[in-house]
Amino acid sequence: MSSLIKSSIARKVVMALSGLFLVLFLALHVTINLTSVISPDTFNQWSHFMGYNGLVQYIMQPVLIIGVIVHFVMGIVLEIKNTQARSIKYTKYKGAANAPWVSRNMIITGLVVLAFLGLHFYDFWVHEMTYKYIESNPEDPTRYYTETVEKFAPIWRTVLYIVSFGLLSLHLWHGFASSFQSMGLNNKYTPSIKSFTKIYAVVIPLVFVFIAIYHHLNPITH
Amino acid sequence: MKIYLKIWRQKDASSKGKIVDYTMNGVEGDMSFLEMLDILNEDLISKGEVPIEFDHDCREGICGTCSLQINGRPHGPDRLITVCQLHMRSFKDGDTIVIEPFRAKAFPVIKDLIVDRNAFERIQQAGGFISVNTSGRTVDANSIPIRKENADKAFNAAACIGCGACVAACKNASAMLFTSAKVSQFALLPQGRIEASERVQNMVRQMDLEGFGNCTNTGACEIECPKGISLENIARMNREYLGASIKG
DSSP: OHHHHHSHHHHHHHHHHHHHHHHHHHHHHHHHHHHHHHOHHHHHHHHHHHHHOHHIIIIIHHHHHHHHHHHHHHHHHHHHHHHHTOOSOOSSOOGGGTSOHHHHOHHHHHHHHHHHHHHHIIIIIIHHHIIIIISOOOOOTTSHHHHHHHHTOSHHHHHHHHHHHHHHHHHHHHHHHHHHHHTTOOSTTHHHHHHHHHHHHHHHHHHHHHHHHHHHHSOOOO | OOEEEEEEEOSSTTSOOEEEEEEEOSOOTTSBHHHHHHHHHHHHHHTTOOOOOOOOSSSSSSSOOOOEEETTEETOSSSSOOGGGOBGGGSOTTOEEEEEEOOBTTBOEEETTEEOOHHHHHHHHTTOSOOOOOSSOOOOGGGSOOOHHHHHHHHHHHTOOOOOHHHHHSTTOBOHHHHHHHHHHHHTSHHHHTTHHHHHHHHHHHHHHTTOBOOOOOOHHHHHOTTOOOTHHHHHHHHHHHHHHHHO
16 A cells, blocks of 8 residues: 555655545535525525534635645645656657647646635635624624625636636546546546546636626626 | 758766767658667667667667657657657658657767667556566456446557657656556456555656656657657546545
8 A cells, every 4th residue: 555655656646535525515516606696585595504614614615725725735746746757858749749739738727726715715714704703793794795896896806706717617626526537437438538527627617707797797786 | 861960968867968960861752760860870880989879679669768869859750650660751852851869858868869868667557567476366457347438548548658748849858748657458348447546646746756747738859759648647647646646
């Protein structure tokens, strides 16, 4: 087992499993967010549940944060090791001739998504922690919709969200199906997994973008 | 044809190399790429200059010895061939061709365009074999029934000539296509199953020790492999490795 932990294949599997976990989380996240467009009351109910349920707060949230950290740290470790594996670069290297841009630049799309996560955590998670644990405000199940919509009032934040989800789409485009290959699954189902990956990589970020634009264009009037 | 060449020249393993410009006149489309280099070398020798060192042997695409990065791609612009099968008709008059050695930390340059690919040999020695008693009573391999599908896949994996194009093409200089082909060709056959667990663990361990990069599934290796070795083999190696490591 000790050799397994240090091996290149184990690193791939760690990237794949943490990535797949984050892919699943995206589906949950987008579903809850979409209710903010359909029904503000439902959005408030779900958000309040996610914010105060013990299982979500003390089990799922730490697991999610660990998942993000593991995926990010392992990605950086792999990038460093892979750069070291070719210490002298080619004078001419035609990477585009044999591999798509998205597959060769996961580190770029990944770092942009990570930077976005910093803004996203500041916007919502830090705000939530401050509200609940620093300011010790009472529970208010009706505040979430207003807080969310107000976040998208500035055009710069809406644009940043759109750009980030564009990059997330590219990251998913390669990463989702690739994780199955890393875990040793390449069989008759692979073409279907690749097709589903493309649909998922486009639809999920597109829904997030739609929600951001919708709230920007429909501000709350007091 | 007039061809402008930019070729990596490096005196020895410890010297610093550089790109040197050469101009070739009268290049025929029917010349093989290596013949074009032969003519350039004859010209250099006649001028009293040191000829360009490059690897070659069978010159018919089966030995895996020739190993040039041509215009940023291993074995040049055409698919499913080695450099020795590449012809000058793939280029046009006035083209500039950049020729470099395969680049990887695990493939150090020996001289000019020749790299040391013994890392592959060491991976093979770590497990790329089956232990068979050759006392004279060896069971004929053909007497064991094997599913056609498995036989075909094993044969396709065994087509790997160990040229190193997969490493050269990969942005991470990963050797997983090579190693997985060698793992697969045995893992798919009953004779290879007996040592399958030790084989995959030992070969992957050696691959990691050699300093190759990690596969990120770009698929560049599969595209550039002169023998069309499939990424399916990497998935199989991952499966074999995970299964063997977990079982202990």
